[in-house]
Amino acid sequence: MPSIDHEIYLDLFKNRPSLAAEMLVEALDVSLPPYTQARLAASDLTEIQPAEYRADAVVLLLDGDRPVRVIIIEVQLAPKAQKRFSWPAYIANSRVAHGCPADLLIVATDPTVARWCAETIEIGSGLFLNPAVLRGDIIPVVTDPGEAARRLELAVLSAMTHGKTEQGAAIAAAVLPALQRLDDDRAKLYYDLVYHSLTEATRREVEAMMKGYEYQSDFAKKYMTQGRAEGRAEEAGHALLTVLQARGIPTPDAVRERILAEKDPERLERWIAKAAVASSVTEVIDEPS
Numbered sequence: 001m002p003s004i005d006h007e008i009y010l011d012l013f014k015n016r017p018s019l020a021a022e023m024l025v026e027a028l029d030v031s032l033p034p035y036t037q038a039r040l041a042a043s044d045l046t047e048i049q050p051a052e053y054r055a056d057a058v059v060l061l062l063d064g065d066r067p068v069r070v071i072i073i074e075v076q077l078a079p080k081a082q083k084r085f086s087w088p089a090y091i092a093n094s095r096v097a098h099g100c101p102a103d104l105l106i107v108a109t110d111p112t113v114a115r116w117c118a119e120t121i122e123i124g125s126g127l128f129l130n131p132a133v134l135r136g137d138i139i140p141v142v143t144d145p146g147e148a149a150r151r152l153e154l155a156v157l158s159a160m161t162h163g164k165t166e167q168g169a170a171i172a173a174a175v176l177p178a179l180q181r182l183d184d185d186r187a188k189l190y191y192d193l194v195y196h197s198l199t200e201a202t203r204r205e206v207e208a209m210m211k212g213y214e215y216q217s218d219f220a221k222k223y224m225t226q227g228r229a230e231g232r233a234e235e236a237g238h239a240l241l242t243v244l245q246a247r248g249i250p251t252p253d254a255v256r257e258r259i260l261a262e263k264d265p266e267r268l269e270r271w272i273a274k275a276a277v278a279s280s281v282t283e284v285i286d287e288p289s
Contacts, residue, residue, distance in 0.1 A: 032061065043058045075108075172198055
C-alpha cells in the first residue's frame, strides 16, 4: 500500500500535470518538444502480458490534439529491485499506446534512494535506460510570490523539500498568501503541508502572523498528528535503549526489535521510568505488546 508521503508527492503532480514537464526541463535539462497542453493519462501500462504494470501517474503532452511526449511519474521513497525491470516496460508500453517518445521522471528526494534510482539499467541488445531523477537538492527554491501564485504545486513542493533550511521562512512567505485563491479543501491541505514542513522557529513566526495555527484539513489532522505520535514513539524507543545500555542491562536483539516496533509513546515512557530502577529487561517490559 502506498505511504502517505508517497501520495502527497504524487498529488502535487496530478494537480498540476505540467509540473512533470517543468521539472524535466528546468531541473534536469531534458529537452521536450513544444506542447500546448499537459493532461493526465491512464496509468495502467499493461499490454498483452501476464503481469500488470501500473505507473504512479502518466502525463501526456499534446501539441493541439497530437501527442508529442509521454512523461511517466514514479515517486520512490525506498529502493525496490523490481522497479528496475518494470520501468523500461512503462516506457515501451507508453510509446506503443500514444505513438510518441516517453520519458521516465522519478521523484526521489532522499539522497540515498535518488542515487539508487539514477543507476543505469541494462535492458539488453545494447540498450540502456538512464532514469531522470528529481532529487531534493535540484528542486527549485520558490521565494517569489508571483511564481508561487503561478505555480502553486511547485511552491508547495519547494516548501516540503526546503522548508527546514534557512530559506524556509522566505518560501513560506511566498507560498502561504498564494493559497488564498484555491478552493477550500485544497487550500487547507496545502497550508498544512507547508506548515508541517517548516522548522519550529518558522512555525512560530507563521503562528504569530496568522494569530495561531492549527491543522485544518482532515488529511493532516489524521495523518500528521499520527506522524507526530510515531516520531515521539521513535524518540522514546531510542531513549529507552540508551537507558538500558547505560545501566548495563543486557538487551537481546528480539527485545530491541520489540522496543523499536512499539508505537505507543506512553507505554515506552512507562518503560523508561521502570528502566531507571530495574535490574533486568524483563522487569521493564512486563506488559503485553
